[in-house]
Amino acid sequence: AQRVTQPEKLLSVFKGAPVELKCNYSYSGSPELFWYVQYSRQRLQLLLRHISRESIKGFTADLNKGETSFHLKKPFAQEEDSAMYYCALSGPGNQGGKLIFGQGTELSVKP
Amino acid sequence: ETGVTQSPTHLIKTRGQQVTLRCSSQSGHNTVSWYQQALGQGPQFIFQYYREEENGRGNFPPRFSGLQFPNYSSELNVNALELDDSALYLCASSPERVGAFFGQGTRLTVV
Numbered sequence: 144a145q146r147v148t149q150p151e152k153l154l155s156v157f158k159g160a161p162v163e164l165k166c167n168y169s170y171s172g173s174p175e176l177f178w179y180v181q182y183s184r185q186r187l188q189l190l191l192r193h194i195s196r197e198s199i200k201g202f203t204a205d206l207n208k209g210e211t212s213f214h215l216k217k218p219f220a221q222e223e224d225s226a227m228y229y230c231a232l233s234g235p236g237n238q239g240g241k242l243i244f245g246q247g248t249e250l251s252v253k254p
Numbered sequence: 255e256t257g258v259t260q261s262p263t264h265l266i267k268t269r270g271q272q273v274t275l276r277c278s279s280q281s282g283h284n285t286v287s288w289y290q291q292a293l294g295q296g297p298q299f300i301f302q303y304y305r306e307e308e309n310g311r312g313n314f315p316p317r318f319s320g321l322q323f324p325n326y327s328s329e330l331n332v333n334a335l336e337l338d339d340s341a342l343y344l345c346a347s348s349p350e351r352v353g354a355f356f357g358q359g360t361r362l363t364v365v
Contacts, residue, residue: 242287242299244296
């Protein structure tokens with residue numbers, strides 16, 4: 144079964160601390176993995192995707208096919224990082240659609 | 255600014271009624287997907303349209319149907335509304351293989 148699991152509903156850290164938001168997936172094949180973020184009162188927006196191997200707002204994520212994980216990391220959290228984060232996968236050739244989302248992790252960065 | 259707009263933003267319907275939600279995508283985004291997001295959950299994939307043809311469907315009954323038009327607009331129709339249909343409905347459009355751009359959503363309440 145295709146599934147995305149985000150084991151933490153809430154992650155609370157202090158400003159300047161490292162952050163790791165966990166994401167594990169189940170998929171038979173080679174999925175495309177994404178992280179989406181939703182800031183308060185804003186729409187869901189793409190943060191990064193594994194195929195581009197880019198760093199956005201200091202966040203990075205490495206696809207580990209052996210552990211079927213795609214954890215999101217940032218070395219030094221900022222208060223403006225507080226938001227809901229969703230990990231999602233899409234099958235190859237799905238034109239970026241048909242996303243399967245995890246339940247989300249709320250990141251709270253305290254001053 | 256993603257250029258994906260949804261209407262209306264909020265809607266209240268009575269159980270058993272029918273509802274149509276609308277989405278306007280960015281020009282050139284040939285793929286549009288619809289998602290249902292219940293409170294405290296990640297978005298769930300309803301279906302996807304690619305160049306006006308349904309191109310994949312999630313685990314939703316046939317009373318959820320859709321249309322995509324040549325002008326990059328689309329509709330989600332739900333018949334025989336049930337209380338459990340109360341949720342945020344998200345439209346997302348995609349250029350090829352770069353992830354989805356989401357609208358702000360329509361909050362549907364069924365009473």
